[in-house]
Amino acid sequence: MLAQARLTFRLHRFILVSIAFLLILASVAAVIVAARFQAIGLISSNGGLECDAPADAPINYCDSQFSQWQWLDGNMSGPVLALLMVVAPLSGLLAGVGLVGREIEDRTASVAWSLAPSRMRWLIGRVAPVAILLAVLLAFAAVAGNVLQGARQPSIDPLLSFDNDGGRGPTLIALGLVAFALAVLMGSIIGRVFPAFIASAVIFFVLIAFGLGARWALVSSQAVIVDQKHWSGNDGSIMLEQLVRYPSGEIGSANGMWWGYDDQGNLTGQLAGSTMLMREVPGSAYPLVAGVESGAMLVIAGGFLAASGLVVRRRRPY
Amino acid sequence: MTLAIGSPPLQTYAVSKTYGRRFGRRTKALRNVDLAIPAGSITALVGPNGAGKSTLIRGFVGFERPTSGRMTVMGIDPWRHRGEAIARAGYVPQNASLYRSLTVAQHLDMAASLRRGFDRTLARGRLRQLDIPLDRRAGELSGGQQAQVGLALALGTRAEVLLLDEPLASLDPLARREFLAVLVSAVRADGSTALLSSHVITDIESACDRLVVLGGGRIMLDDTLAAAVGSHRITAPDERLAGDLISTFPARAGELKALWRADEGGRPANLDEVVLGYLVSGRPPRSERPN
Numbered sequence: 369m370l371a372q373a374r375l376t377f378r379l380h381r382f383i384l385v386s387i388a389f390l391l392i393l394a395s396v397a398a399v400i401v402a403a404r405f406q407a408i409g410l411i412s413s414n415g416g417l418e419c420d421a422p423a424d425a426p427i428n429y430c431d432s433q434f435s436q437w438q439w440l441d442g443n444m445s446g447p448v449l450a451l452l453m454v455v456a457p458l459s460g461l462l463a464g465v466g467l468v469g470r471e472i473e474d475r476t477a478s479v480a481w482s483l484a485p486s487r488m489r490w491l492i493g494r495v496a497p498v499a500i501l502l503a504v505l506l507a508f509a510a511v512a513g514n515v516l517q518g519a520r521q522p523s524i525d526p527l528l529s530f531d532n533d534g535g536r537g538p539t540l541i542a543l544g545l546v547a548f549a550l551a552v553l554m555g556s557i558i559g560r561v562f563p564a565f566i567a568s569a570v571i572f573f574v575l576i577a578f579g580l581g582a583r584w585a586l587v588s589s590q591a592v593i594v595d596q597k598h599w600s601g602n603d604g605s606i607m608l609e610q611l612v613r614y615p616s617g618e619i620g621s622a623n624g625m626w627w628g629y630d631d632q633g634n635l636t637g638q639l640a641g642s643t644m645l646m647r648e649v650p651g652s653a654y655p656l657v658a659g660v661e662s663g664a665m666l667v668i669a670g671g672f673l674a675a676s677g678l679v680v681r682r683r684r685p686y
Numbered sequence: 687m688t689l690a691i692g693s694p695p696l697q698t699y700a701v702s703k704t705y706g707r708r709f710g711r712r713t714k715a716l717r718n719v720d721l722a723i724p725a726g727s728i729t730a731l732v733g734p735n736g737a738g739k740s741t742l743i744r745g746f747v748g749f750e751r752p753t754s755g756r757m758t759v760m761g762i763d764p765w766r767h768r769g770e771a772i773a774r775a776g777y778v779p780q781n782a783s784l785y786r787s788l789t790v791a792q793h794l795d796m797a798a799s800l801r802r803g804f805d806r807t808l809a810r811g812r813l814r815q816l817d818i819p820l821d822r823r824a825g826e827l828s829g830g831q832q833a834q835v836g837l838a839l840a841l842g843t844r845a846e847v848l849l850l851d852e853p854l855a856s857l858d859p860l861a862r863r864e865f866l867a868v869l870v871s872a873v874r875a876d877g878s879t880a881l882l883s884s885h886v887i888t889d890i891e892s893a894c895d896r897l898v899v900l901g902g903g904r905i906m907l908d909d910t911l912a913a914a915v916g917s918h919r920i921t922a923p924d925e926r927l928a929g930d931l932i933s934t935f936p937a938r939a940g941e942l943k944a945l946w947r948a949d950e951g952g953r954p955a956n957l958d959e960v961v962l963g964y965l966v967s968g969r970p971p972r973s974e975r976p977n
Contacts, residue, residue: 378792
């Protein structure tokens with residue numbers, strides 16, 4: 369198996385080096401931006417940020433630090449996290465599409481399959497080393513994304529926050545591996561690298577579109593209702609809707625009602641005597657949601673690889 | 687090598703293969719082919735493009751599934767029990783199909799990793815004899831050298847059956863001769879059985895001891911080389927056959943007057959004439975045709 373892994377890396381070295389470069393570059397970019405956040409020197413305080421100016425600092429020191437932070441957050445962290453979210457599946461597609469597809473296209477599968485009494489063993493020898501390498505590289509990217517998220521919101525544990533959750537953490541690894549497995553399958557079916565890449569990309573985005581619906585159902589199932597007074601809006605949770613608890617105790621919507629607040633912060637108008645509520649998915653549900661969605665994606669990836677095995681077993685090597 | 691008496695290493699039972707059944711454009715590549723390749727023979731499989739040669743050989747490697755009928759390699763159905771059949775066969779495809787970026791030595795490593803019992807020493811030895819550098823990438827080798835690497839991979843398997851799908855097609859005469867010399871010595875030394883498809887009749891004459899002519903997916907001739915030549919004679923012109931032959935091979939119009947399967951009359955045909963006669967006429971020998 370080691371010999372097969374070595375030959376697989378040798379055969380696909382160009383694309384694997386490119387993918388490694390891409391993922392490491394994106395990961396390093398995330399870590400650098402995180403370091404720049406930390407270098408600004410703002411500290412976490414009561415769910416927000418605080419500037420601790422040195423005694424000899426100029427008078428506008430803190431304004432400058434906050435302004436740097438905001439620029440970094442607005443212009444750097446968002447694009448880098450988005451880059452991670454794009455690079456992960458793209459790497460998976462590029463790594464997977466040629467593993468079988470290129471061998472069929474170049475007709476080298478004829479030689480390999482005539483030598484290998486077990487095509488499954490051949491497939492495992494091709495897929496496993498690349499999948500492991502990809503998972504390791506994606507794990508670096510996933511951790512780098514978490515580091516960046518932790519740096520841009522130091523008061524919130526990134527492992528308990530839904531903010532930018534597609535560009536970091538286990539979801540990122542699973543996204544890359546699903547794309548990889550899909551590309552292996554399409555390469556096996558189509559037997560041509562470029563058409564298989566296009567088909568994989570299209571199917572991947574269709575799957576993501578359907579997957580988002582399922583994810584929303586999963587996320588919503590974890591929703592809780594909290595008093596709006598205890599809701600900060602910046603704690604890694606997902607706000608679903610605003611609700612009202614009427615004086616009768618019944619919970620309903622504030623839509624279509626006119627209302628306001630008095631000096632004491634109590635509701636007036638049609639909602640007088642009521643309490644404003646928030647239906648939210650707390651950040652504490654993130655590990656469960658990320659675990660379930662990553663697990664589901666890994667099961668789908670496993671299904672794609674199993675289907676690839678069936679295709680490879682039955683198809684012609686040309 | 688274990689082989690039951692009377693059980694040929696390669697056999698087909700009324701095998702037919704039709705392509706494009708699902709899409710309406712049917713092409714019959716093989717039609718009721720009954721074939722038995724005896725153990726220890728080197729059999730030439732000859733026929734024009736589209737005759738079904740590659741389909742037949744690929745069927746033995748388990749790459750093509752017969753539409754009807756059955757094929758066996760050492761008594762094993764290569765489609766139903768592909769792994770077991772492949773473990774007993776070595777295959778050389780058209781155009782060598784090597785990994786251009788791998789060196790020759792890495793090809794041998796790959797073969798050893800895929801095939802239990804692959805004889806790397808044997809394969810290395812054969813390639814060294816031919817002065818093929820093991821550290822050279824396959825993409826940098828000549829066509830003849832690539833074909834030799836393909837053959838070395840097949841021979842290294844020490845398989846009981848060798849299947850060679852037009853490996854000579856793109857080789858120059860010297861490379862063809864060298865390739866066949868290696869093949870013949872290996873087959874004779876190992877006592878294996880080889881089925882070699884080729885267009886080049888003069889080359890197979892020196893290497894093969896049996897001849898199978900395939901035309902339009904049918905077996906037109908299946909005999910030993912000596913019997914195939916000895917049982918055909920060129921006799922009085924057959925207008926239709928002569929016309930076909932002369933229009934196809936005008937340069938040889940004088941000698942290709944007619945092909946006759948007979949014991950006497952006319953002059954003895956050579957192998958070239960026998961094969962060309964069957965290919966051009968597209969029909970089985972006269973003596974076998976119903977009156």
